[in-house]
Amino acid sequence: MHNSQAVVAEQFDDRVQQHEAASLGMWIFLATEIMFFGGLFTGYTVYRNLYTTAFETGSHLLNARIGALNTAILIASSLTMALAVHSAQTGKRAKLIFFIISTMCLGAAFLLIKFFFEWTHDYAEGFVPGLHFTYAGPHASHVALFMCFYFIMTGVHALHMVAGEGVLTVLLIMAWRGRFNQERYNAIEMMGLYWHFVDIVWIFLFPLLYLLGARF
Amino acid sequence: MSSQEIAIEPKLNYLNCDYSIKSWLLTTDHKRIAWLYMMAITFFFTVGGIAATLMRLNLLEPQGLLVEPETYNKLFSIHGIIMVFFFLVPSIPAVMGNFLLPMMLGARDVAFPKLNLLSWYIFMTGGSLVLYTVIAGGVDTGWTFYTPLSTLYLNTHVMAAAGGVFIAGFSSILTGLNFVVTIHKMRAPGLTWFRLPLFVWAMYAASIIFIIGTPVIAISLFLIVVERIFHVGIFDPSLGGDPILFQHLFWFYSHPAVYVMILPSMGVISELITAFSRKRIFGYHFVAFSSVAIAAIGFLVWGHHMFISGQSVYAGLVFSALSMAVAIPSAVKVFNWTATLYKGSISYEAPMLYALGFIGLFTIGGLTGLYLATTGLDQHVHDTYFVIAHFHYIMVGGAVMGYLGGIHYWWPKMTGRLYPDGWARVAAIIVFVGFNLTFFPQFILGYLGMPRRYAVYPPEFHTLNVISTAGASILGLGYVIPLIYLAWSLRYGPIAGPNPWKATGLEWTTSSPPPTHNFEETPIVTEEPYRYDRLAEEIHVA
Numbered sequence: 001m002h003n004s005q006a007v008v009a010e011q012f013d014d015r016v017q018q019h020e021a022a023s024l025g026m027w028i029f030l031a032t033e034i035m036f037f038g039g040l041f042t043g044y045t046v047y048r049n050l051y052t053t054a055f056e057t058g059s060h061l062l063n064a065r066i067g068a069l070n071t072a073i074l075i076a077s078s079l080t081m082a083l084a085v086h087s088a089q090t091g092k093r094a095k096l097i098f099f100i101i102s103t104m105c106l107g108a109a110f111l112l113i114k115f116f117f118e119w120t121h122d123y124a125e126g127f128v129p130g131l132h133f134t135y136a137g138p139h140a141s142h143v144a145l146f147m148c149f150y151f152i153m154t155g156v157h158a159l160h161m162v163a164g165e166g167v168l169t170v171l172l173i174m175a176w177r178g179r180f181n182q183e184r185y186n187a188i189e190m191m192g193l194y195w196h197f198v199d200i201v202w203i204f205l206f207p208l209l210y211l212l213g214a215r216f
Numbered sequence: 217m218s219s220q221e222i223a224i225e226p227k228l229n230y231l232n233c234d235y236s237i238k239s240w241l242l243t244t245d246h247k248r249i250a251w252l253y254m255m256a257i258t259f260f261f262t263v264g265g266i267a268a269t270l271m272r273l274n275l276l277e278p279q280g281l282l283v284e285p286e287t288y289n290k291l292f293s294i295h296g297i298i299m300v301f302f303f304l305v306p307s308i309p310a311v312m313g314n315f316l317l318p319m320m321l322g323a324r325d326v327a328f329p330k331l332n333l334l335s336w337y338i339f340m341t342g343g344s345l346v347l348y349t350v351i352a353g354g355v356d357t358g359w360t361f362y363t364p365l366s367t368l369y370l371n372t373h374v375m376a377a378a379g380g381v382f383i384a385g386f387s388s389i390l391t392g393l394n395f396v397v398t399i400h401k402m403r404a405p406g407l408t409w410f411r412l413p414l415f416v417w418a419m420y421a422a423s424i425i426f427i428i429g430t431p432v433i434a435i436s437l438f439l440i441v442v443e444r445i446f447h448v449g450i451f452d453p454s455l456g457g458d459p460i461l462f463q464h465l466f467w468f469y470s471h472p473a474v475y476v477m478i479l480p481s482m483g484v485i486s487e488l489i490t491a492f493s494r495k496r497i498f499g500y501h502f503v504a505f506s507s508v509a510i511a512a513i514g515f516l517v518w519g520h521h522m523f524i525s526g527q528s529v530y531a532g533l534v535f536s537a538l539s540m541a542v543a544i545p546s547a548v549k550v551f552n553w554t555a556t557l558y559k560g561s562i563s564y565e566a567p568m569l570y571a572l573g574f575i576g577l578f579t580i581g582g583l584t585g586l587y588l589a590t591t592g593l594d595q596h597v598h599d600t601y602f603v604i605a606h607f608h609y610i611m612v613g614g615a616v617m618g619y620l621g622g623i624h625y626w627w628p629k630m631t632g633r634l635y636p637d638g639w640a641r642v643a644a645i646i647v648f649v650g651f652n653l654t655f656f657p658q659f660i661l662g663y664l665g666m667p668r669r670y671a672v673y674p675p676e677f678h679t680l681n682v683i684s685t686a687g688a689s690i691l692g693l694g695y696v697i698p699l700i701y702l703a704w705s706l707r708y709g710p711i712a713g714p715n716p717w718k719a720t721g722l723e724w725t726t727s728s729p730p731p732t733h734n735f736e737e738t739p740i741v742t743e744e745p746y747r748y749d750r751l752a753e754e755i756h757v758a
Contacts, residue, residue, distance in 0.1 A: 028396055142456045152439070
């Protein structure tokens with residue numbers, strides 16, 4: 001079945017052109033993602049500047065240790081993703097499948113920790129503006145603003161993770177069916193770029209949200 | 217189609233290869249997707265136009281002729297939202313860009329044809345949501361969705377409207393992405409950057425704006441929806457939020473969006489001016505780079521919408537100076553078009569009439585923009601009809617004239633048929649006259665102090681408003697006539713042949729309508745565009 005499919009799509013002249021087009025397209029897509037998150041980072045920066053104390057207070061309500069654990073998990077998943085890309089380029093099917101599954105497991109671990117150990121906990125503590133916000137310390141409304149940005153930014157980030165897990169599932173099935181080889185690995189490589197991007201967003205989110213002010 | 221016509225055009229082309237509805241709705245052919253977009257935006261233009269008609273009718277009487285003030289608020293909101301996000305922004309890029317870009321590059325299709333089709337479906341999803349808003353009772357935020365009005369005070373369908381615009385934004389993003397990659401990677405052999413038609417440069421500049429600007433309005437509208445659902449205070453001043461922040465985020469996209477509307481139109485005009493004055497473009501590099509300059513500087517001027525919103529006076533000064541700076545590349549274009557006309561063999565076919573109309577109207581729109589970029593004068597005319605007149609000169613006098621000119625110019629290529637040129641010229645003149653009659657009085661109204669977005673006005677503004685409404689009805693007629701004769705030409709128009717205008721450009725070297733893969737063989741480009749000097753000699757020798 002897969003052998004009958006052309007390696008090069010009909011609008012392209014050759015593999016090189018196809019590969020370059022896919023790479024450029026992915027990088028441009030990531031640029032739009034940077035602008036998308038950029039709006040959130042801008043808003044965060046403005047309010048952090050206005051309400052520095054409240055934002056530090058808010059930050060201290062978060063669990064930095066779990067955040068650090070999740071950061072480590074995500075960096076590890078970037079490693080397995082990079083290894084998956086390498087396995088695809090060198091045509092090693094078994095390794096490719098192994099590393100895709102590893103990446104998916106690490107991503108799932110991140111999401112589960114995020115959801116069950118952080119957000120659920122935050123909800124119970126009453127840190128969720130609009131749903132359950134009972135924090136009554138100083139600057140409560142500004143702490144709520146911090147929490148707004150915390151949930152929106154980590155929420156949008158988590159949505160990107162979920163989307164990534166979905167695409168990885170598709171790629172896993174394709175890899176299982178032997179759709180990738182040394183000549184055809186574009187999809188894996190592009191997924192790699194996306195996954196690293198989502199990882200890097202977290203690398204910015206973690207210190208901005210969890211590590212404000214003196215803590216340890 | 218009669219048997220005689222089949223005998224004349226036996227060739228398989230992108231239109232007659234398959235007639236099934238499925239072949240249209242699942243097409244990945246950039247030319248068919250262009251048609252899908254054209255149908256959609258013509259529909260949206262009609263809806264937005266009906267809203268405008270009702271507004272103008274209401275303003276026939278100082279106390280309001282037709283509707284309640286609340287209804288009037290909904291009319292101008294839906295007019296703005298639909299015309300900006302569902303007609304002007306996609307108009308030239310999604311219709312002519314889709315149709316022409318691969319052909320001008322000598323490519324078989326855009327880089328990502330499936331993504332291209334997906335863009336259309338995303339666009340239609342967003343559009344459906346906005347249409348739902350209209351049917352369900354409307355939205356009255358204005359097209360600007362300003363907070364806290366949109367988040368705290370209104371109970372109309374703000375979320376559906378904002379959601380529709382949010383979704384349609386991804387269609388813009390994907391179209392821009394597709395075009396940039398196509399221009400970078402799909403050019404025919406020999407087609408270097410400085411051999412590209414200026415339309416391609418304009419599309420490139422517009423695509424950059426799509427890519428960088430659109431995600432920011434997406435996130436701003438997303439925040440509005442979050443604020444409305446969860447009643448949190450991201451932009452609510454009583455909870456520490458900052459409404460000005462929303463305005464910054466909104467205009468960071470929405471001012472460059474103006475250039476998304478005008479840049480492609482400028483690209484069309486560059487093609488038309490050269491083709492109908494039979495001359496090479498004057499100052500190719502200047503015209504090309506002025507597109508890029510407009511896109512670049514255009515990202516740094518958004519604050520001129522906020523001179524009286526509470527932005528710092530120093531920020532205002534910087535934004536004022538940068539806004540003035542955009543006038544430079546814009547003027548470069550106008551001067552180069554004028555210099556191209558100089559000593560050209562000018563003919564006045566319908567597309568050329570639109571192009572000439574564009575130059576005049578865009579110049580007026582651009583120069584009045586300088587009034588608004590001046591912080592002091594803007595205090596006086598801010599939020600008045602002066603602003604309305606200014607941006608309609610850019611968007612209707614500029615963008616829509618360019619769109620209509622382009623449609624007329626490339627219609628024979630798209631359909632293989634010629635339209636009746638006499639009717640087309642009449643329509644072009646009616647549009648020009650009707651447009652000026654509609655919007656020039658609004659400059660005066662605004663300068664005299666009539667604020668925008670009011671259903672009623674003092675009696676002393678009556679005469680000018682009546683003139684404006686009269687002009688609008690003429691303008692409306694000018695838009696209906698092309699619909700009729702273009703539809704007529706689909707069946708009864710004379711066969712166009714590959715190059716009815718004797719124009720240069722790769723799109724004219726293939727048959728009309730083009731085959732599915734555009735060219736029989738990949739063309740090889742050996743010279744710069746617009747060699748009308750050489751073309752004229754060839755015609756003479758022949």
